[in-house]
Amino acid sequence: MYSIQSNQKLKPFTTMAIDVVASNYVAINTVEDLQSFLKSSYAKPLYILGGGSNIVFLQDYPGTVLHIHNLGKGVMTQGENEVLVKANAGENWHEFVLWALSHDFGGLENLSLIPGRVGASPMQNIGAYGREIKDVFYELEAVEIATGKIRIFNREECQFGYRDSIFKNELKGQYIITSVIFRLTTKHHQLKTDYGAIQNKLASMNVNNPTIQDVSKAVIAIRESKLPDPKKIPNCGSFFKNPTILNEEYLLLKQHFPEMPGYVVSDTHTKVPAGWLIDFAGWKGFRNETVGVHDRQALVLINHHEGSGKDILNLSNEIVQDIDAKFGIKLEREVNMI
Numbered sequence: 001m002y003s004i005q006s007n008q009k010l011k012p013f014t015t016m017a018i019d020v021v022a023s024n025y026v027a028i029n030t031v032e033d034l035q036s037f038l039k040s041s042y043a044k045p046l047y048i049l050g051g052g053s054n055i056v057f058l059q060d061y062p063g064t065v066l067h068i069h070n071l072g073k074g075v076m077t078q079g080e081n082e083v084l085v086k087a088n089a090g091e092n093w094h095e096f097v098l099w100a101l102s103h104d105f106g107g108l109e110n111l112s113l114i115p116g117r118v119g120a121s122p123m124q125n126i127g128a129y130g131r132e133i134k135d136v137f138y139e140l141e142a143v144e145i146a147t148g149k150i151r152i153f154n155r156e157e158c159q160f161g162y163r164d165s166i167f168k169n170e171l172k173g174q175y176i177i178t179s180v181i182f183r184l185t186t187k188h189h190q191l192k193t194d195y196g197a198i199q200n201k202l203a204s205m206n207v208n209n210p211t212i213q214d215v216s217k218a219v220i221a222i223r224e225s226k227l228p229d230p231k232k233i234p235n236c237g238s239f240f241k242n243p244t245i246l247n248e249e250y251l252l253l254k255q256h257f258p259e260m261p262g263y264v265v266s267d268t269h270t271k272v273p274a275g276w277l278i279d280f281a282g283w284k285g286f287r288n289e290t291v292g293v294h295d296r297q298a299l300v301l302i303n304h305h306e307g308s309g310k311d312i313l314n315l316s317n318e319i320v321q322d323i324d325a326k327f328g329i330k331l332e333r334e335v336n337m338i
């Protein structure tokens with residue numbers, strides 16, 4: 001059963017902590033409730049909220065905000081060196097990662113401490129330190145908003161890309177993810193520790209032969225040192241995507257800015273860290289009365305004093321314009337704004 005509340009404050013449900021109200025709000029605990037809600041004549045438009053870590057509301061929401069709360073996780077099948085693990089969409093992502101680690105299931109350790117919930121993780125193919133959801137993804141279950149019908153999506157059907165999937169493109173606004181199945185390792189874990197930050201942290205922890213738990217501890221320590229805790233300083237993690245530019249453009253820029261980092265991603269393109277661009281342009285630690293740029297990671301915008309969604313939007317626009325003017329690179333937002 002579910003009940004619909006009117007004029008619900010959304011501030012506690014979003015990590016950017018913007019003070020807005022939803023005309024109607026409903027928390028859903030089961031797939032059956034979700035299906036019956038979708039078949040009812042609810043107030044439209046509909047917004048699906050998970051952990052609220054990737055959304056900035058620009059104004060009060062006029063229709064219905066649907067909060068996915070379905071909990072539960074467990075092993076589906078166990079093979080020789082593999083296990084299929086299912087988690088419902090409402091599970092907290094990091095708690096799920098810790099649960100997998102406590103069972104010695106490998107594959108999620110680099111994705112420790114990412115805010116949000118399981119249901120949103122495939123939406124933008126969350127990633128960190130060289131691992132993305134797509135590397136361990138098996139399939140997901142989703143409910144079609146228009147019909148309430150259940151559909152299973154395999155890895156190919158999700159069309160994963162860098163912070164991207166079919167649910168942000170062709171099927172945007174059409175499905176609600178209700179559970180995700182991951183394929184994890186039980187033995188012979190394949191560690192991904194080639195990121196400099198991870199290597200340095202493991203060395204400082206005096207770890208030579210890291211376990212998946214060690215890698216997770218290193219990732220947690222790195223993230224805690226750079227990224228603000230949303231409970232203390234409201235934020236949405238990386239606000240922009242790292243832009244990909246043509247190799248020729250990168251080489252030209254490198255002549256003017258020899259320190260500019262870049263990672264070759266294909267024969268034709270190079271990825272440049274947006275955090276470096278924003279930092280180099282002088283924005284790191286910038287603050288106006290309400291919002292600003294984090295002082296230890298320039299890719300993160302913060303709401304330090306009751307900022308509105310429009311304050312965040314204005315700051316992000318100023319940064320986009322400045323980066324375009326200085327480097328000729330157009331930054332794209334990773335965070336959704338509605």
Ligand code: EPU
Binds near residue numbers: 273
């Ligand atoms: N850099 C700066 N100044 C800054 C920030 C970064 O010079 O203020 C430079 C760093 O020195 C480094 C480069 O930029 O040379 C890359 O920085 P970092 O390793 O911190 O990673 P990132 O590219 O800024 C991405 C993800 C993060 C993820 C980290 C680690 C995106 C948009 N962001 O950040 O994801 O945790 O890599 O893999 O791809 C998130 O999505 O919310 C998120 C935090």
